[in-house]
Amino acid sequence: MQRGSFQWMKSLNKSIILNKIRTAGSISRAQIAKETKLTPPTVGTIVKELLEQELIKESVLGASQGGRKPKMLELNTTGFYIIGIDVGPSNIQFILSDLSGNVVDNWHKAVHEGIDERAFLSTLEQGVAQLIDQNKSLRLIGIGVAMHGVVDAALGISVFAPNLNLRNISIKEHLETTFDMDVRVENDAKALALGEAWFHDQVPQTSMIAVNVGRGIGAGLVINGKLFNGEHGIAGEIGHMTIDINGKLCSCGNVGCLQTVASGPAIAERAHELVLHGEKTVLTEWVTHEPKPITAELVHRAAETGDTLSQEILFNAGIYIGVALTNLIHVCNPCQIIVGGGVSKAGDFIISPIRQTIRERVISERAQETPVVVSKLGDYGSALGAVALILSELFEPEVK
Ligand SMILES: [Zn+2]
Numbered sequence: 355m356q357r358g359s360f361q362w363m364k365s366l367n368k369s370i371i372l373n374k375i376r377t378a379g380s381i382s383r384a385q386i387a388k389e390t391k392l393t394p395p396t397v398g399t400i401v402k403e404l405l406e407q408e409l410i411k412e413s414v415l416g417a418s419q420g421g422r423k424p425k426m427l428e429l430n431t432t433g434f435y436i437i438g439i440d441v442g443p444s445n446i447q448f449i450l451s452d453l454s455g456n457v458v459d460n461w462h463k464a465v466h467e468g469i470d471e472r473a474f475l476s477t478l479e480q481g482v483a484q485l486i487d488q489n490k491s492l493r494l495i496g497i498g499v500a501m502h503g504v505v506d507a508a509l510g511i512s513v514f515a516p517n518l519n520l521r522n523i524s525i526k527e528h529l530e531t532t533f534d535m536d537v538r539v540e541n542d543a544k545a546l547a548l549g550e551a552w553f554h555d556q557v558p559q560t561s562m563i564a565v566n567v568g569r570g571i572g573a574g575l576v577i578n579g580k581l582f583n584g585e586h587g588i589a590g591e592i593g594h595m596t597i598d599i600n601g602k603l604c605s606c607g608n609v610g611c612l613q614t615v616a617s618g619p620a621i622a623e624r625a626h627e628l629v630l631h632g633e634k635t636v637l638t639e640w641v642t643h644e645p646k647p648i649t650a651e652l653v654h655r656a657a658e659t660g661d662t663l664s665q666e667i668l669f670n671a672g673i674y675i676g677v678a679l680t681n682l683i684h685v686c687n688p689c690q691i692i693v694g695g696g697v698s699k700a701g702d703f704i705i706s707p708i709r710q711t712i713r714e715r716v717i718s719e720r721a722q723e724t725p726v727v728v729s730k731l732g733d734y735g736s737a738l739g740a741v742a743l744i745l746s747e748l749f750e751p752e753v754k
Pocket residue numbers: 593594604605606607608611613
């Protein structure tokens with residue numbers, strides 16, 4: 355596998371032309387010149403370079419307008435590959451993706467609380483090395499890391515990963531030194547937001563919120579087409595939005611955070627409490643016959659079989675998320691909200707109460723109709739978001 359920095363590919367005009375080709379799908383040199391206002395000779399020179407670098411390719415499918423058929427240009431999506439890493443609280447997912455977000459290889463490893471910095475970094479190394487080893491013939495241009503918790507994206511440092519209890523880990527520096535490749539690190543929910551904006555709508559939406567509901571809860575805010583980090587990088591930490599001032603203790607030290615009532619573990623804990631309380635539910639039977647811990651996934655399965663209590667637990671979690679999103683709508687009034695992460699797999703059991711709550715609580719009638727949709731990126735959502743961290747820089751150096 356050929357490695358190296360993608361910086362050599364970059365220049366402003368190159369990125370403008372690359373992005374034009376990417377968003378158009380297929381376009382002629384003349385059309386690029388017309389739409390970018392770059393001169394035809396400039397376009398010609400840069401296109402030649404891009405062809406030599408195998409970032410784009412030529413095809414002859416252009417519609418003839420009398421005379422010679424124009425040669426069309428399109429992205430050479432399999433010319434280069436990117437490694438995306440999603441560091442969740444209990445699992446690290448590694449994917450190898452082409453430039454269009456098509457995942458060609460993957461690897462994962464479980465991690466546990468109590469892991470120290472060295473073991474954590476060595477797990478990252480192991481995963482990257484594994485994918486490089488299995489795909490020696492492919493050209494790699496970078497590594498993106500979507501990390502749960504608080505991240506300093508500018509320095510590529512995991513400032514605090516509460517579920518692993520790790521602090522101040524220089525992920526970017528470590529991986530760049532080890533693999534001699536460009537590395538970008540971002541909070542997982544923010545990466546997911548960028549991934550959604552990148553792979554779903556070729557042109558990023560002006561304002562959008564992507565919420566990741568899994569073991570933790572986080573959100574990525576895309577405002578005016580750009581990821582919004584805030585002054586200290588904690589913009590979007592809605593898992594720690596206080597939702598019940600007299601609520602349960604959260605891992606962050608506060609009480610009543612959204613995470614304590616609507617995350618995967620919170621859903622499981624609520625079910626566990628109700629089972630112990632002797633409430634009527636199929637879960638009691640399931641955990642008695644085959645001793646296993648109640649998980650949010652199990653609650654979802656029970657809800658699907660028609661178990662009223664499980665449906666109620668998911669419904670209530672959805673209301674809490676809906677209240678949090680109502681607060682967010684009142685702050686930044688997005689054009690769309692995308693819900694991803696493990697809990698989003700509960701589909702309508704969780705999405706319906708979210709929509710209902712927003713309709714009941716948001717202040718203006720138009721904003722009450724803010725679309726809330728489930729992420730279509732699937733299990734690789736945050737990992738593809740990590741891939742988008744590299745792509746967004748390659749194609750649009752001015753974004754971020
Ligand atoms: Zn908290």
